[in-house]
Amino acid sequence: MEEIVTRQNYSDKEKNEIFDSEFMPHINSMYNFGFRLTLDRDDAKDLVQDTYLKAYRFIESFQRGTNAKAWLFRILKNSFINDYRKKTKEPSKVDYQEVETYYNSEDVNRQITPDLRVESLKDMIGDEISNALNSLDVDFRTVIILCDLEGFKYEEMAKILDIPIGTVRSRLHRARNLLKEKLSEYAKSMGYKNTEL
Amino acid sequence: MTPHNPFILADGKKPTCMEMLQVIIDGEANDEQQEYFKNHMDRCLPCFKSYDLDMAIKRLLKSKCCGGEAPVDLMEQIKTQINQITPS
Numbered sequence: 541m542e543e544i545v546t547r548q549n550y551s552d553k554e555k556n557e558i559f560d561s562e563f564m565p566h567i568n569s570m571y572n573f574g575f576r577l578t579l580d581r582d583d584a585k586d587l588v589q590d591t592y593l594k595a596y597r598f599i600e601s602f603q604r605g606t607n608a609k610a611w612l613f614r615i616l617k618n619s620f621i622n623d624y625r626k627k628t629k630e631p632s633k634v635d636y637q638e639v640e641t642y643y644n645s646e647d648v649n650r651q652i653t654p655d656l657r658v659e660s661l662k663d664m665i666g667d668e669i670s671n672a673l674n675s676l677d678v679d680f681r682t683v684i685i686l687c688d689l690e691g692f693k694y695e696e697m698a699k700i701l702d703i704p705i706g707t708v709r710s711r712l713h714r715a716r717n718l719l720k721e722k723l724s725e726y727a728k729s730m731g732y733k734n735t736e737l
Numbered sequence: 738m739t740p741h742n743p744f745i746l747a748d749g750k751k752p753t754c755m756e757m758l759q760v761i762i763d764g765e766a767n768d769e770q771q772e773y774f775k776n777h778m779d780r781c782l783p784c785f786k787s788y789d790l791d792m793a794i795k796r797l798l799k800s801k802c803c804g805g806e807a808p809v810d811l812m813e814q815i816k817t818q819i820n821q822i823t824p825s
């Protein structure tokens with residue numbers, strides 16, 4: 541999926557302009573992404589810093605006016621996988637084969653969490669949703685962050701994650717079901733009963 | 738007579754309710770797909786229920802999980818490091 545990158549020729553002044561006007565405005569989203577991936581504030585800071593330094597170093601492969609946020613997210617994701625994950629030796633627990641099989645199987649329409657209702661979400665005013673998200677395996681967490689928190693399109697997500705759009709869809713589908721399972725556990729522990737039907 | 742389903746993929750496979758719903762929820766649907774789904778949802782209880790729930794979860798995620806701001810000194814630290822690597 542490697543794209544052909546046209547190298548730009550920027551002056552130092554232009555580089556700094558791009559950096560300040562196109563890269564820096566995304567620092568809060570970048571930090572949030574880093575934090576949601578590492579679940580540690582110091583690690584998130586290191587990861588973001590590292591990402592911005594790399595972005596500056598490779599600025600000539602960034603084309604002005606294109607999606608800077610997606611470009612930066614891709615660098616951060618790669619840094620996370622290549623540097624951070626290797627360092628902490630967190631293995632990926634996701635069995636993608638299983639994911640695909642699951643998605644294509646007949647029982648995909650089965651309602652997994654019949655007891656989770658909109659009303660029970662209204663009481664989740666604390667950290668429930670955040671904790672539920674953080675509890676997911678990092679690959680599932682990532683697609684929810686990119687899609688629901690940051691509003692990236694499937695096509696952008698495919699580029700950021702270097703996976704086909706079909707995999708984006710299926711991973712997102714599975715991630716949401718896992719999140720619902722978590723939320724429904726919270727809802728149950730908060731005293732909601734499945735009174736409907 | 739069944740109307741043409743605009744969600745049908747290039748491989749001709751009929752999409753499930755959940756697959757259609759996901760495209761709608763994520764704002765990836767075109768006008769034709771939105772129209773089709775609106776009609777479908779009127780006749781499909783699982784879709785009708787899931788739509789509200791999925792939208793509510795999406796909104797909750799957005800409002801609860803992305804408020805955090807980067808530490809104030811982070812931007813300065815980055816700028817300082819960049820000034821060190823660029824000859825000015």
Ligand SMILES: [Zn+2]
Pocket residue numbers: 754777778781783784785
């Ligand atoms: Zn349906």
